[in-house]
Amino acid sequence: MLALQVLYEVDLTNHDPEEAMARAFAEHAPVTDDVIAHVRSLVRGVLVEREALDPLIAAAAPARSLGEQAAVERNVLRIATYELTHAPDVPPKVAINEAVELAKRFGGENSGRFINGVLRTIYEERTRSGTEATGSAG
Numbered sequence: 001m002l003a004l005q006v007l008y009e010v011d012l013t014n015h016d017p018e019e020a021m022a023r024a025f026a027e028h029a030p031v032t033d034d035v036i037a038h039v040r041s042l043v044r045g046v047l048v049e050r051e052a053l054d055p056l057i058a059a060a061a062p063a064r065s066l067g068e069q070a071a072v073e074r075n076v077l078r079i080a081t082y083e084l085t086h087a088p089d090v091p092p093k094v095a096i097n098e099a100v101e102l103a104k105r106f107g108g109e110n111s112g113r114f115i116n117g118v119l120r121t122i123y124e125e126r127t128r129s130g131t132e133a134t135g136s137a138g
Contacts, residue, residue, distance in 0.1 A: 002028060002035070003042040004102055007075040010047070017043055046075075046082045053081045060121035061114075072107045073115060080119050084126065092123050 006020045021043060025031045046053065054066055057077045066074055080099035083090045096119045103111035 001102065002031070002039045003046075003079055004072070004075055004106070006039065006043050007046055007078065008071055010043075011071050011075055017047055042079055042082065045086055046078045049082055049086060050078065053078050053085070056081055056085070056122055057118060060118045060125070064114075070107060070111070073103060073111050076102045076107070076111075076115055077118055080115070081122055084119065084123055085131075096120065096123065 002021075002024050005024050006017060009015055009020045009024075010017050021040060024039070025036060057074075058066055061069070061077075069077070076099050079102075080095045083095035084092055087095070096116065099119055100112045100116045103115040107115070
């Protein structure tokens, strides 16, 4: 949830990610060191890999461009796609289910279904091509 909050803020306002993370941690204090490390890893990873993540998302959701997606949906998809492609320690079903739950909680009425469909498409395509994060190099 904190990673989504930070990425949402950065996406909409172009604020500095480090400052946005510091604010989020302060707002939700106390935050454990392992949560801080995980959020930092996700936020930094998504931002570094965004140019590679966005085309994967766009290909899996051709009817709705990234610009047309709600910012919550777009950033939930970025986090989960990052986990699917760069976090071999996160089981794909967990990444997808967590993303669907975030979308249901913070998105619109149909966000959960949309997120589920897009992520399943990304996962299935990566499984077919042999490039999923749980495979060889992720």
